[in-house]
Amino acid sequence: MQTAAEGQTDVWAPWVIAADGAGGPDRLAGQLAEAAGEEGLERLLTERKGILLRGFGITAQDLDGVLDLLLPNRLAYVHGNSPRTKVGGNVYTSTEYPQEFTISMHNEMSYAHQWPSRLAFYCERAATTGGATPVLDAALWLGSLDAEVREAFRDGVRYVQNLHDGYGLGKSWQATFETQERGEVEAFLAGAGADWTWKADGGLRVGQLRPATVRHPLTGTEVWFNQADQWHPAGLGDETAARLAAILAPDELPQSVTFADGSPIPAAYVEQIRDRGLENAVDVDWREGDLLLIDNVLLAHGRRPFTGSRRVLVAMSG
Template identity: 50%
Template sequence: MASQESWTPLDIEPEGVGGPEELIERLGAMTPAEMSRLLTEEKAIAFRGFDIPADTLDDVLDRVLPHRIGGALRPARERYIDDVWSVGREQPHMAVRPYNEMSSTHAWPGRIALYCHTAPATGGPTMVVDGAIWLASLTLELRERFAPGVRYVRYLHDGVGFGVSWQRAFVTTRRDDVEVFLDGTGTEWRWTADGGIHISRVRPAVVTHPVTGADVWFNQVHRWHPAGRGPGDVLSRSLSADQRPWNVTLADGSAILTEEVTQICESAARATVDIPWGRGDLLLLDNVALAHGRRPFTGTRRVRVGMAH
C-alpha cells in the first residue's frame, strides 16, 4: 500500500468524446459489485474533466450511489434535488475539520459523493484523512480511554437561544414527531422546563470497516468539543453543559481533556491529503475509510452532497 504522503484518490478522466455522456456510459459499463470493489481498494475516486452539469448530476449519481439516503431531519443542509444536498452555512475563512459523515448518529452512509457546482476562486480543497492511519497515530492511552465510545450531547431550544431550535432541527412543530423519531435511534432524551429538548447518544469512537476489516477512527469528538471548535466558540464554552447546543464526553459522561482533543486534531493534520476542485468534478468517498473536511477559500464555493448505504 502507498504511504499516506503519496496517496491520492484514483483520478478518472475523459478518454474519448468527453462530457457527462462519456462518464455515464463508462459508469454504466461497471456492475455495482465492480464499483464497490474499486472504491474499497482506492478509498476515493475523483471524476475530473467531464464537466458534469447540474441537470445531469442525477443520472451520474444513480450509477455511483444506487441506493441514496433520503434527507429528512438534516438541519445543516438545504434540499436541492432528489436526495442531493448543498453544503450550508459555509464560512470561507474557516477550515472544516475532517470528519466521517453522520458518524455521530445512529446510522451512517457507507459512501458519499461530492459534486462541485461552483469552484472557489482560491483554496477550498476537500481534505481527507485515512481513518486507519489516524487511529494508529494516536497514543495507546487515548485509544483505551475512548474504547467504550463517546457520548454526543445536544440541547435544542424552543425558538429562542443559542444554536438551533428543535423545530428547525427536526423540521416539525409537533413534539410527538420528535419523540417517535428519537425512540427508534437508541437516543436518550428529555424535554426541559424551558420548552427545549436535551438529547444524548453513545456512539463508537472506533469502528471496523465492513469489507476490509480495518479498525478506523470514526467520530466527531474534535468537532463537538469546545477545545476543537476554535476561539469563535467562546459563547458555547461560557454556557453550562446542559445549555450548550453541542457537547461531547466519554461514554460514561467523563470529561474529554483539552490535550486529548489537541492530539486528535494534530494527528489528523499530519495525515491530511488535499483534493482540489474544478467545476463539474465529482468525488466519491468511502465514508468509513476516510474522514473529509475543507480548507478555507475565497470566492464562491458550491458543493452538492449525496449519500448512500
C-alpha cells in the same frame, strides 16, 4: 487512470478517472462501468476508498441522473448537525459553515446510530482561492493517535445536543429532523437508542452513546469514527470556546461530548485528534464539474478555508 493528488506519488490519494474524450453523463457512466468491471462499483470503491471523476463536464442539470448512478438510494440528512440547505432530491449544500474557517476531519454522521456508507460531492462552482476538500484514511488517523488517547476512548463517547424550537444557537429540532411533528422525532430517537427530554422552552435535549471506532463491513479494517473533536469546545479554538463559556453552561451548549461514563474529555486529547487528522489529510482541489465519491467509513473528510462563492453539493446513501 490512476493518479495521486496533483501529481504526488508517495502518498495515498483518491483514484482519478479522467474523461476520455468529450465527456458527458453517458461517457462518465461508461468509463465508471469499465473501471468497476464485473465486481461492481461497491468493490471498486472499497478498494480505492475515494474516486475523483474529472473532466466530464457535468452540470447541475446533469446531477440527478449522475447521482442515481453513484448513489442509487439517496438519504435525507435527518439528525445531521451541520448547517446546510436542501437543494434537490436529497441533495444538500455541503455545509454553510463560515468560509474563513477550517472544518476538521470527520466521517459523516459518525455520531448517529446509522450513518451513510457512501458520499458524493459535486463542485458546481469552485472557490476563488482555497476551498479544497481534504480526505483522510481513517485507519491512518486511528494509527496516528497516541496509545493513551486510543485507550481513553475504548468505551466510546456520549454526545449531547440542545436543539432549540426555532430561535437560538445551533440548529432547531425541526431543521435537524426535517419535521414539525414531535411524535416523528420521538419515534426516530427511540429507534436510534437515544435518550431525550423536551424542555420547558420548547427545545429538545438528546443524548447518545456511540463507539469511538468501527470496523468496515467488508474489509474489517478498524478506523477512527467519532466526532469528539468537533463536538468538544476545545475543537473550536480558544477564543470561540471562551465566548461560548461566557454565555452558556457546559450542559447548555448546542452540542457537547464526554467519555461514555460522562467524564470530561481532556482538551489536549481533542487537539491531538483534530490536528493529526488535518496533518495526514490529502487535499482535493476542486475544478468545476468534478465529482468525488468516497467510502464514508474508510475516509474522513473536511474543508479548507476559501474566498469567493464556492458551491459544493453533497448527497449520501446507505
